[in-house]
Amino acid sequence: MTKRPRAQFAAWLQTGNTITQQFLAIGGQPDMVSLAGGLPAAELYPVETLRAAADRALTRWGSAAMEYGPVEGLLALRDAIAQRLRAQTGRAFGVENVLLTTGAMQGLDLVGKALVDAGESIVVQFPTYLGALDAWRPRCPVYEKLDWNELERPGFDATLGRAKFVYAVPNYSNPTGVLVPQVQRSALLEKVLASGTWLLEDDPYHALQFEGETGPSMLASAAARSDGPYQGPVIYLGTLSKSIAPGLRVGWAVAEIEMIRMLALAKQSTDLSSSIFTQAVALDLIERDFDLEHARKIVPVYRQRRDALCAEASMHLAEWFEWDVPPGGMFVWMRARDPRIDTDALYEIALQEKVAFVPSSVFDPMGKDRSSMRLNFTRGSPEVIKEGVRRLETAVRRYLHR
Numbered sequence: 001m002t003k004r005p006r007a008q009f010a011a012w013l014q015t016g017n018t019i020t021q022q023f024l025a026i027g028g029q030p031d032m033v034s035l036a037g038g039l040p041a042a043e044l045y046p047v048e049t050l051r052a053a054a055d056r057a058l059t060r061w062g063s064a065a066m067e068y069g070p071v072e073g074l075l076a077l078r079d080a081i082a083q084r085l086r087a088q089t090g091r092a093f094g095v096e097n098v099l100l101t102t103g104a105m106q107g108l109d110l111v112g113k114a115l116v117d118a119g120e121s122i123v124v125q126f127p128t129y130l131g132a133l134d135a136w137r138p139r140c141p142v143y144e145k146l147d148w149n150e151l152e153r154p155g156f157d158a159t160l161g162r163a164k165f166v167y168a169v170p171n172y173s174n175p176t177g178v179l180v181p182q183v184q185r186s187a188l189l190e191k192v193l194a195s196g197t198w199l200l201e202d203d204p205y206h207a208l209q210f211e212g213e214t215g216p217s218m219l220a221s222a223a224a225r226s227d228g229p230y231q232g233p234v235i236y237l238g239t240l241s242k243s244i245a246p247g248l249r250v251g252w253a254v255a256e257i258e259m260i261r262m263l264a265l266a267k268q269s270t271d272l273s274s275s276i277f278t279q280a281v282a283l284d285l286i287e288r289d290f291d292l293e294h295a296r297k298i299v300p301v302y303r304q305r306r307d308a309l310c311a312e313a314s315m316h317l318a319e320w321f322e323w324d325v326p327p328g329g330m331f332v333w334m335r336a337r338d339p340r341i342d343t344d345a346l347y348e349i350a351l352q353e354k355v356a357f358v359p360s361s362v363f364d365p366m367g368k369d370r371s372s373m374r375l376n377f378t379r380g381s382p383e384v385i386k387e388g389v390r391r392l393e394t395a396v397r398r399y400l401h402r
């Protein structure tokens with residue numbers, strides 16, 4: 001029998017990247033200091049609280065927690081999330097506005113699946129969250145730029161008019177750590193309303209607020225514009241990954257009813273339903289406001305780690321990089337002042353020096369920007385972070401004297 005070549009993988013896979021897998025693998029190497037991942041501090045995961053919550057959830061739900069659930073998720077948890085939204089905004093959010101997802105990551109995937117056909121455009125921040133670019137890769141979109149400082153630039157209204165949706169992370173963005181001011185959020189919302197497009201607000205970091213105030217979400221601002229059931233253009237993604245633990249894989253999308261229906265249709269063919277067991281655990285935690293309580297506990301630790309990173313970087317990296325101290329979140333975005341620095345190339349040398357970061361090229365929708373790098377400050381202790389920064393200095397010196 002003649003051997004025939006196997007069928008090819010789909011074309012979009014040729015454009016994919018393995019960087020996320022690489023970073024997860026690097027994080028596991030004992031002698032490596034990884035400033036690359038976007039991971040919480042493992043020693044702060046509330047394991048005992050989760051054990052007790054799981055116990056209570058199993059007592060309450062029994063074998064029902066082991067079943068396939070409704071595609072929209074556990075009704076009581078959807079209701080608890082809607083209740084919170086009603087309390088926060090004074091507006092009429094109901095269970096029908098909430099879809100539970102396997103992390104916010106699945107929300108990104110589902111919005112792409114529900115809205116985008118090949119060649120259609122999405123307006124995103126440059127740089128933007130790598131996971132979002134990954135999620136939408138199979139949809140083959142075209143990316144247009146959202147520049148918060150240039151919302152009035154000629155042509156931007158037309159860009160919005162063509163786009164299927166705008167994607168924004170206004171609170172302590174990944175990768176830049178930027179907190180977008182309320183005036184800019186309002187200005188964008190006005191434009192989105194005028195253009196008839198959707199706005200996807202991805203908000204995993206809002207609880208990681210070190211100083212100042214985030215102000216209302218864009219979802220809340222959109223809801224405030226009318227009474228009655230929510231009908232705004234904002235699709236909001238929430239998650240327990242950063243305020244409790246990513247291992248729960250509990251996230252949610254909030255949107256007007258028709259969009260929730262379409263996202264549920266998209267989700268049905270992805271996984272039927274997310275884990276009802278972890279949703280039952282999440283319900284127990286949210287009913288006790290444990291996520292809010294736990295965030296208050298981790299914030300001072302993360303603030304101290306951010307300060308350690310920035311202080312050490314001032315001593316060791318300021319000659320070649322500049323950055324803004326982020327008022328929250330998990331990342332410092334370092335921009336090279338020295339035009340000789342290409343962070344893709346620096347990355348290879350940094351790995352030899354046993355330190356990892358994420359180069360800017362992977363966050364650039366065009367894949368080109370090599371001028372910056374993202375450093376994480378939440379995973380390691382201040383001592384480990386400082387050691388990482390010192391290794392980076394060694395790497396930069398070696399890179400420049402090659």
Ligand SMILES: Cc1ncc(COP(=O)(O)O)c(C=O)c1O
Pocket residue numbers: 038102103104105106129131169174202204238239240241246250251
């Ligand atoms: C901006 C952004 N969106 C979504 C996610 C994914 O979150 P989840 O763990 O809820 O899937 C992350 C995780 O790092 C993120 O930074």
